[in-house]
Amino acid sequence: MTARRTGRRPGDPEITRRSILAAARAVFGRNGYERATMRAIGAEAGVDPGLIHHYFGTKQGLFAAAHEIPFDPSQAIRAIASGPESELGERLTRFYLTVVGAPDSPALSMIRAAASNETASQMLSEFIEDLLLTHAASLTSAANPRLRFALAAGHLIGIVFARNVIGVRDLAEPDLEVLVAAIAPTIQHYLTSPQVVVAAP
């Protein structure tokens, strides 16, 4: 019936895509990010898990699409990782301030929801932990890359929180480039400086 109403045939890629996204939202909501498997989402949507990989790549990509985040995190991380390592901090800072902190960005909605809702909070923390793993793999020359990216991400989430979620004027008013110039060297320090004290394993 739905197929006839929308003028689409069963087997239509757009319908399949949408059922996968609906199934993903349901399974992420029920199980959290970490315990949600492509297999369970496939079962919920009535499609082969391979088809989900075909449409959305990784679980990160599926999670982003299900929450209307307009970019694939794995691709974004690859883009941030490419280029001179000496400018890694600047690329990561610019990405957070422009993309995550964009007005009405779905990432802001996720931060808002996670602050007051237990399920959303667990989902976001597990998603961030998974991103840190992917990020860390891009840092080949520094010890403890996960903690380094966690410090950088914590810093940048806080700037976005103060600037874009609650709107503290001292951070909301300065031009983007003023903030990038002030913050990028710190992020670079966390990611690459041998002077960052890190946990004994």
Place this chain on the structure above:
Amino acid sequence: MTARRTGRRPGDPEITRRSILAAARAVFGRNGYERATMRAIGAEAGVDPGLIHHYFGTKQGLFAAAHEIPFDPSQAIRAIASGPESELGERLTRFYLTVVGAPDSPALSMIRAAASNETASQMLSEFIEDLLLTHAASLTSAANPRLRFALAAGHLIGIVFARNVIGVRDLAEPDLEVLVAAIAPTIQHYLTSPQVVVAAP
């Protein structure tokens, strides 16, 4: 009637204190932090504004007490400002990670509420702006002290958000001292380094 029920006489300091706190919550809720005046709160409570100053010192102290924050922000800032300037970053970092990030700290509740509620958000951002002004007055030897403290506060709020509000494992699991050792030099850099690029006024 209330006085008789609680066994307290009108004029009892504890009753006066509580009516001031109730009036403060009402006026802050209605007007936001910035536009709430001691005069309006005094009128709401039926007491002289001078009595509010007597009990709570500054508007920051009254706001903190009304939200059950167990310390007076102005006094905390004075404590952070005292001691060698070379350890200012460490004192500020330790304060955020231990006091603001303490389990069930009222500051965490304020961050949670501000993330999803417009009134709470405006109140918290105005309160932070007022704290930045007080903080900034303690930095006598650096240019643009407000922006410096805003960068430091944004960074530390983000660490507390990731560690204590949503619980990202990479920041929740390390010992406090590991995080202080990693973060304090960055905070010190923001507060005192001549290399921090700052906005043209």
